[in-house]
Amino acid sequence: MSDCIFCKIANGEIPSEFLYEDERVVAFRDLNPQAPVHVLVVPKDHHENFVDDVPAETLASMERAVAAVTRETGIAETGFRCIMNTGAAAGQTVMHLHMHVLGGAPLGEGLIPS
Ligand code: DGP
Numbered sequence: 001m002s003d004c005i006f007c008k009i010a011n012g013e014i015p016s017e018f019l020y021e022d023e024r025v026v027a028f029r030d031l032n033p034q035a036p037v038h039v040l041v042v043p044k045d046h047h048e049n050f051v052d053d054v055p056a057e058t059l060a061s062m063e064r065a066v067a068a069v070t071r072e073t074g075i076a077e078t079g080f081r082c083i084m085n086t087g088a089a090a091g092q093t094v095m096h097l098h099m100h101v102l103g104g105a106p107l108g109e110g111l112i113p114s
Helices: 005-010 056-073
Strands: 025-029 037-043 080-083 099-103
Touching (some): 005 037
16 A cells, blocks of 8 residues: 555665565564564565455464574563554554564453553
8 A cells, every 4th residue: 555654664665774584574563663572563565454355375474483583582481462453442553464473571360551
């Protein structure tokens, strides 16, 4: 999609440092980190969210990206949280599927922020 910021980042139109890249996804650090490690895993193809006809191969690449990034940043051992905000009420602000990967500090137990 021409006006989508994550399409531009994932396809190299906006130069970014990738922690992981394969033919279907990239991973890069969040602009506004909420934890010492805060990485976004983003498909190269545009899907609005997790339930927008995402091919199984893309989901598999996202899983590989999470495994690689958490290993590389040292949080595979200590633990991490994956979040996919879906829709405005859930706090999704960029309408291109992305998974937040957070770790590097205690994250608290709650699933739903107050
Ligand atoms: P969400 O609220 O789930 O849609 O999260 C969107 C995240 O994307 C938010 O944490 C900030 C991040 N973000 C937005 N624009 C950019 C950008 O241009 N570069 C990077 N690295 N992150 C961005």
